[in-house]
Amino acid sequence: MIRKSSVCKWLKVTKSALVALFALCTLWPAQANAASELQKQMTRDMKKCGSTTEEVTCVVEGKDGWLFLQESLLNATKRWNDNTPQIIAFKDSLEARGIKLIVVPVPDKLLVVPEQYSDKAKKGIKLPQYKKWVDKLRKHNVTVIDALENLKDLHKKLGTETPMFEPYESHCTGPARLVLANMAADSIAPLLYGMNRKRYPMRDTIVDGTGNLYDLLHGNEIEYKIKEQKVLGTDGYKYRGSKKAPIVVIGDSNVGQGKSYGAQIGAYIAAATSVETYSISKVGGGNIGPQMFKGKESFLEGKKAVVWVFDGRELYGHFKAPEF
Secondary structure, eight states: OOOHHHHHHHHHHHHHHHHHHHHHHHHHHHHHHHHHHHHHHHHHHHHHHTOSSSOOOOEEEOSTTOEEEHHHHHHHHSOOOOOHHHHHHHHHHHHTTTOEEEEEEEOOHHHHSGGGTOGGGTTOOOOHHHHHHHHHHHHTTOEEOOOHHHHHHHHHHHGGGSOSSOTTOSSOOHHHHHHHHHHHHHHHGGGGTTOOOOOOOEEEEEEEOOOHHHHHHHSSOOOOEEEEEEEBOTTSSBOOOOTTOSEEEEESHHHHTTGGGTOSHHHHHHHHHTSOEEEEEOTTOGGGGGGTTTTOGGGGTTOOEEEEEEEGGGTTSOOOOOOO
């Protein structure tokens, strides 16, 4: 005989399951609709810039004064080219010389703070192709620093006091560069056993913000201050580094950001490892990293690691093959 209590319990569980199922059935279309509306907004904004298929040097206005580059939207909507063979070849070329490659794609501003672009992006913007890109490289033993989730979490936790990005600038902040540098330093550490160490102290400082996106949009500079941590060399002045350093940091303008006051990512890696670094940056040159040593084979002698830093918003594009 079936007890009444058992029947009631079964009905209660079944009801809960049906409620959950109904919630899922109504949630999925809502999410799909939000994604569709977000896609439409990004398409409209790219059209204002002049192209939905090619990079245009153009600023897109988000919420509350936040600014983004058109290329960020392009990276989030365009089908990605497979540039992993060139990166793997770069790793192999360096490895043959006893040098480790560390690939550091700087997480894109749009992916770290999507809620500042649009209310339609409050739940975030996920790019499945990014995970595939990281997984494929790691499958071929390429060291990739994947800091996207770290920066997203830190930006939410630390807020305006220590932001990972700020409204008027395309580059990440000093605190974000420090996160990237520490993650890269952890990957380099096993290569540095037995090496002479030097102390590169860090000091808090207040500097002028550059506001490159504001300047690009309005044609004039905006004045504001930001907090940074600068690194000092062994002479007590701002960190510089020499060509003889065993760690080389190469890439686009992300490598040079903060250099004028010793807060560049290469300086942060030196502070984290206590080993000297040397930086080579070329504005807009993230995808040509594998060609930066063309005709410079002798420069690589004695090097332990190459840290390649570039904008994550460029991952959809073509990368150059190594030539050295």
